Amino acid sequence: xxxxxxxxxxxxxxxxxxxxxxxxxxxxxxxxxxxxxxxxxxxxxxxxxxxxxxxxxxxxxxxxxxxxxxxxxxxxxxxxxxxxxxxxxxxxxxxxxxxxxxxxxxxxxxxxxxxxxxxxxxxxxxxxxxxxxxxxxxxxxxxxxxxxxxxxxxxxxxxxxxxxxxxxxxxxxxxxxxxxxxxxxxxxxxxxxxxxxxxxxxxxxxxxxxxxxxxxxxxxxxxxxxxxxxxxxxxxxxxxxxxxxxxxxxxxxxxxxxxxxxxxxxxxxxxxxxxxxxxxxxxxxxxxxxxxxxxxxxxxxxxxxxxxxxxxxxxxxxxxxxxxxxxxxxxxxxxxxxxxxxxxxxxxxxxxxxxxxxxxxxxxx
Amino acid sequence: xxxxxxxxxxxxxxxxxxxxxxxxxxxxxxxxxxxxxxxxxxxxxxxxxxxxxxxxxxxxxxxxxxxxxxxxxxxxxxxxxxxxxxxxxxxxxxxxxxxxxxxxxxxxxxxxxxxxxxxxxxxxxxxxxxxxxxxxxxxxxxxxxxxxxxxxxxxxxxxxxxxxxxxxxxxxxxxxxxxxxxxxxxxxxxxxxxxxxxxxxxxxxxxxxxxxxxxxxxxxxxxxxxxxxxxxxxxxxxxxxxxxxxxxxxxxxxxxxxxxxxxxxxxxxxxxxxxxxxxxxxxxxxxxx
Amino acid sequence: xxxxxxxxxxxxxxxxxxxxxxxxxxxxxxxxxxxxxxxxxxxxxxxxxxxxxxxxxxxxxxxxxxxxxxxxxxxxxxxxxxxxxxxxxxxxxxxxxxxxxxxxxxxxxxxxxxxxxxxxxxxxxxxxxxxxxxxxxxxxxxxxxxxxxxxxxxxxxxxxxxxxxxxxxxxxxxxxxxxxxxxxxxxxxxxxxxxxxxxxxxxxxxxxxxxxxxxxxxxxxxxxxxxxxxxxxxxxxxxxxxxxxxxxxxxxxxxxx
Numbered sequence: 001x002x003x004x005x006x007x008x009x010x011x012x013x014x015x016x017x018x019x020x021x022x023x024x025x026x027x028x029x030x031x032x033x034x035x036x037x038x039x040x041x042x043x044x045x046x047x048x049x050x051x052x053x054x055x056x057x058x059x060x061x062x063x064x065x066x067x068x069x070x071x072x073x074x075x076x077x078x079x080x081x082x083x084x085x086x087x088x089x090x091x092x093x094x095x096x097x098x099x100x101x102x103x104x105x106x107x108x109x110x111x112x113x114x115x116x117x118x119x120x121x122x123x124x125x126x127x128x129x130x131x132x133x134x135x136x137x138x139x140x141x142x143x144x145x146x147x148x149x150x151x152x153x154x155x156x157x158x159x160x161x162x163x164x165x166x167x168x169x170x171x172x173x174x175x176x177x178x179x180x181x182x183x184x185x186x187x188x189x190x191x192x193x194x195x196x197x198x199x200x201x202x203x204x205x206x207x208x209x210x211x212x213x214x215x216x217x218x219x220x221x222x223x224x225x226x227x228x229x230x231x232x233x234x235x236x237x238x239x240x241x242x243x244x245x246x247x248x249x250x251x252x253x254x255x256x257x258x259x260x261x262x263x264x265x266x267x268x269x270x271x272x273x274x275x276x277x278x279x280x281x282x283x284x285x286x287x288x289x290x291x292x293x294x295x296x297x298x299x300x301x302x303x304x305x306x307x308x309x310x311x312x313x314x315x316x317x318x319x320x321x322x323x324x325x326x327x328x329x330x331x332x333x334x335x336x337x338x339x340x341x342x343x344x345x346x347x348x349x350x351x352x353x354x355x356x357x358x359x360x361x362x363x364x365x
Numbered sequence: 366x367x368x369x370x371x372x373x374x375x376x377x378x379x380x381x382x383x384x385x386x387x388x389x390x391x392x393x394x395x396x397x398x399x400x401x402x403x404x405x406x407x408x409x410x411x412x413x414x415x416x417x418x419x420x421x422x423x424x425x426x427x428x429x430x431x432x433x434x435x436x437x438x439x440x441x442x443x444x445x446x447x448x449x450x451x452x453x454x455x456x457x458x459x460x461x462x463x464x465x466x467x468x469x470x471x472x473x474x475x476x477x478x479x480x481x482x483x484x485x486x487x488x489x490x491x492x493x494x495x496x497x498x499x500x501x502x503x504x505x506x507x508x509x510x511x512x513x514x515x516x517x518x519x520x521x522x523x524x525x526x527x528x529x530x531x532x533x534x535x536x537x538x539x540x541x542x543x544x545x546x547x548x549x550x551x552x553x554x555x556x557x558x559x560x561x562x563x564x565x566x567x568x569x570x571x572x573x574x575x576x577x578x579x580x581x582x583x584x585x586x587x588x589x590x591x592x593x594x595x596x597x598x599x600x601x602x603x604x605x606x607x608x609x610x611x612x613x614x615x616x617x618x619x620x621x622x623x624x625x626x627x628x629x630x631x632x633x634x635x636x637x638x639x640x641x642x643x644x645x646x647x648x649x650x651x652x653x654x
Numbered sequence: 655x656x657x658x659x660x661x662x663x664x665x666x667x668x669x670x671x672x673x674x675x676x677x678x679x680x681x682x683x684x685x686x687x688x689x690x691x692x693x694x695x696x697x698x699x700x701x702x703x704x705x706x707x708x709x710x711x712x713x714x715x716x717x718x719x720x721x722x723x724x725x726x727x728x729x730x731x732x733x734x735x736x737x738x739x740x741x742x743x744x745x746x747x748x749x750x751x752x753x754x755x756x757x758x759x760x761x762x763x764x765x766x767x768x769x770x771x772x773x774x775x776x777x778x779x780x781x782x783x784x785x786x787x788x789x790x791x792x793x794x795x796x797x798x799x800x801x802x803x804x805x806x807x808x809x810x811x812x813x814x815x816x817x818x819x820x821x822x823x824x825x826x827x828x829x830x831x832x833x834x835x836x837x838x839x840x841x842x843x844x845x846x847x848x849x850x851x852x853x854x855x856x857x858x859x860x861x862x863x864x865x866x867x868x869x870x871x872x873x874x875x876x877x878x879x880x881x882x883x884x885x886x887x888x889x890x891x892x893x894x895x896x897x898x899x900x901x902x903x904x905x906x907x908x909x910x911x
Contacts (some may be wrong), residue, residue: 007449008449008450008451008453008454009449009454009458011451012451012454012455012458076415076419079415080415080416080417082415083414083415083416084385084387086387182412183412184410184412185410185411185412185413185585185586187410188511188512188513189513314510314511314512314513318512323415323419323420324420324421324583326419326420327419327420327421327422327424327583328420328421328500328583329421330419330421331419331421331422331500334422334444334452334481335444335445335450335451335452336445336482336561337445337626337627338445338446338482338483338545338562338563338624338626338641339482339544339545339546339561339563341563341624341625341626341627341641342544342545342563342564342565342609343544343545344627345544345609346542346544350538350539353539
């Protein structure tokens with residue numbers, strides 16, 4: 001005798017227990033600490049902070065631990081947490097020109113004031129698995145310069161801009177406040193400030209693919225890496241009661257300024273155009289991909305035909321958020337048997353109709 | 366709610382604000398709901414928040430419910446018509462934890478119902494509120510993915526494209542091939558996506574005494590059908606709207622009026638049909654004796 | 655018939671330093687076909703887009719005589735009114751038929767769309783009206799359920815014409831409607847256009863670089879060069895006895911059959 005399916009609640013509770021076990025893994029192996037993740041998986045932490053839109057390495061490390069290393073899941077945890085936090089205010093714009101640099105490179109000049117500072121990068125390593133890392137507890141003798149440099153390093157884009165070679169980036173008339181995408185939904189067409197917010201939080205893999213597509217002919221802006229900087233910037237807040245800004249801390253950011261295809265006309269002399277990328281921590285791939293996509297999305301403003309996906313605002317901005325993407329893709333696991341039943345019934349009816357004259361019940365509802 | 370141990374009986378957790386959302390967010394959502402009720406069927410953009418459940422799993426419905434729920438409400442949560450499917454359980458536990466309100470499986474006892482993909486078989490009454498979880502709020506989306514364009518179409522009531530789609534179905538299959546999330550005209554003005562309820566449920570929306578609210582968290586839209594509003598499923602005069610019918614009644618309660626789920630009983634293709642609405646089925650079985 | 659159906663006054667449109675259309679004016683009368691001819695870069699397509707409300711001119715006015723509301727300024731109308739006009743009393747035939755069709759729905763749906771947009775709700779009637787129009791544009795009505803992807807260029811153009819004419823528009827804009835087609839296909843299509851414009855008393859503004867097309871379809875002709883109108887008049891008169899040196903050049907460079 002068929003009994004209606006019950007036991008959903010018990011099944012869920014059991015799944016929590018199993019999940020807890022799976023996350024911990026072999027209990028004889030020492031448990032990961034938040035500090036270990038924060039220090040030794042710092043690039044994961046940086047990505048989770050950037051896409052989680054929260055600068056807090058400890059929280060990001062906790063999220064990574066809880067998510068057993070699934071970074072998209074960790075980003076989700078951080079975003080959900082962020083949604084519960086009270087708003088105190090907005091900081092002043094950070095001044096990346098005053099960044100204390102760990103790393104600063106430019107592909108457009110062989111040498112420049114401030115120098116090419118390689119810093120801690122994988123770029124010049126050979127990707128050979130280092131089995132020495134298997135043995136833990138190795139202390140690495142660090143070179144002399146470990147803290148960020150205080151030496152001044154003028155922006156490459158300013159060098160070009162002074163000569164008039166690079167388009168100036170002036171705020172729109174009246175310098176309006178940018179929209180806050182974490183509070184209001186995007187409305188198309190979106191202005192550049194809104195687009196950049198969306199891209200900053202956007203999935204690195206998606207932006208990487210979109211940026212890559214612009215290098216392979218799907219819209220081409222002939223990019224050059226004008227400057228990539230990674231270092232510490234001060235964060236300032238101006239409380240109403242005080243009337244002047246106070247420094248509330250320092251954060252590490254990576255900034256990429258791409259110098260792109262020049263635009264001009266018979267009346268306007270040609271200038272190089274810009275693409276911009278910014279991410280928390282040391283996230284060059286993200287910042288560079290973001291700058292390529294930023295430039296592609298400026299197509300209409302720069303009088304270019306919109307032909308490629310990376311240039312289509314609605315396409316890029318609607319699919320960049322990995323919480324939305326992951327949630328909706330994975331929601332297909334939820335029960336859909338009622339809708340499927342409706343489809344089954346229709347397909348059966350249509351097939352019966354083709355097999356021979358069948359009867360269908362028509363009933364106006 | 367992933368790797369945290371939860372007790373079998375869910376207590377109100379005082380660490381959360383009532384309904385989880387902060388009061389400012391609730392106020393923002395309520396404003397959107399009021400706007401939606403004032404313009405039946407119109408999709409109101411709102412600042413959807415990240416919730417502890419993933420986008421696509423009911424965050425819109427949850428945010429709407431969280432914004433309207435009060436301590437005296439009696440909440441029912443269903444998914445595919447059943448109270449005991451895992452997603453419904455998860456959502457119900459979430460509200461028990463964040464509000465402590467009474468919950469029920471009986472439609473007649475509920476003041477607030479959150480649902481995914483079905484409308485209860487028992488007719489709703491004045492004073493009840495039903496909240497639908499919506500994945501894709503834009504009925505024209507598959508025909509025109511650009512939101513800037515569909516916004517203009519709604520604004521200008523340019524819905525010819527939808528009828529083109531229905532025409533195509535008839536030309537190709539002999540009848541309209543949409544079986545769920547079947548588009549409707551609300552109050553004769555706005556084209557609306559009723560959420561993926563089977564078309565069988567569409568007639569229930571028409572002139573319903575209850576307030577019907579629709580929440581799409583990922584797409585960030587809220588819309589509403591106020592009580593006693595006209596809701597008409599699109600069709601042609603010579604191809605009128607028709608609902609699904611089954612040849613056999615429910616095997617558990619004998620109903621010939623309800624939406625039936627197909628259950629596979631053995632690996633030789635044996636199957637039986639039972640009501641999708643578990644509360645309805647159980648009530649009928651009980652009164653059958 | 656004492657009012658023109660379309661009047662363009664002082665239309666100017668620039669792109670940066672370049673003037674694409676320079677102070678062009680004309681009148682079009684009901685049932686009249688006006689051809690705008692010139693080489694590429696003459697400004698004829700830009701002019702067409704300005705008068706058909708696809709582009710806003712930098713100066714000048716475009717006025718249309720509606721069925722029931724008198725004369726309206728086309729660019730001062732609301733977006734809603736303009737879109738409605740484009741679906742009812744106007745037609746626009748693109749050079750590339752795919753731009754004027756829905757390629758992923760059937761021929762019948764393409765023709766019936768305007769009717770459905772205007773509230774026609776009887777499938778049988780929509781279908782029979784669509785079928786009639788396919789016949790009128792000399793297509794096989796049996797192909798009503800096929801996708802335009804399966805149609806040749808000439809057939810797609812016929813379908814595009816049917817899609818536009820189903821609401822009996824009084825004014826049709828055509829942008830090189832036969833270019834890019836085989837010569838024999840062009841000839842048949844031109845014959846069809848000629849008979850349709852006569853039969854349904856269509857007023858039309860027709861852009862073409864091909865003087866033969868103008869000769870066959872148009873009552874009057876405007877010759878454009880570098881954004882300006884250099885000569886205008888009855889088609890046969892202008893083509894048989896061109897006055898302006900540029901027109902003379904155009905006419906003489908057409909190969910005689």
